[in-house]
Amino acid sequence: MDYVSEIKRGNKLIFEEVYHKYHNRFYFYVLRNTASDDLAEEVVQMSFVKVWEKRSELSSSFPIEVQIARIARSVLIDILRRKAIERSALDAIKQNADAVIARDPAADKQLVEKVQEAIESLPPQCKKIFILSREGGLTHLQIADHLSVSPKTVENHISKALKVVRKAAALCFIMGL
Incomplete structure (x- = not known):
């Protein structure tokens, strides 16, 4: 069966067959490399979404599993990079907050207030997604x-929210609050 040409033509039944055939293989590959069930599922889901969205760009020169593997690897790297950036930010x-709080006990309250104000200022959908992620502990998927x-919409909203929160926190530090 030529999965690539069928998927390129938009054959949803073949795409579902490919999904069911390769899902576990890529799930366990990512799980083995990350030890995270949530991350493995997110990478696999995003990879198959990309395969479908970019189906017209699939190459007939390579088997579908090779192309899915490349996409999954790329998605995994992107997610790990994004998570590393979020963690470091x-x-x-936190380090800056600890330093400010050490100098001024009231700074903790002010920082929390400014960050909360920043979160409250977010558009409703962005705010809801950010709260589900940070306070609810839910994955993007x-x-x-x-x-x-x-998942891309979730990623975009969280990225936007983090920028707003970081800016509010940075202003607190700059102003010496």
Whole structure:
């Protein structure tokens, strides 16, 4: 069966067959490399979404599993990179907050207030997604399923929210609050 040409033609039944045939293989590959069930599921889901969205760009020169593997590897790297950036930004904010709080006990309350104000200022959907992620502890995929949006939409909203929160926290530090 030539899966690539069928998927390129938009054959959903063949795409579903490919999904069911290769899902576990890529899930366990990512799980083995990350030891995270949530991350493995997110990478696999995003990879298959990309395969479908970019189906017209699939190459007939390579088997579908090779192309899925390349996409999954790329998605995994992107997600790990994004998570590392988020972690380092949050660590930097925490370190700066610890330094400010050590000098001024009232700074903790002011920082929390400014960050809360920043979160409250977010557009409703962005705010809801950010809260589900940070306070609810949900993965991007879980949020996407819960709100019936794409994982990319969730990623974009969280990225936007983090920029707003970081800016508010940075202003606190600059102003010496």
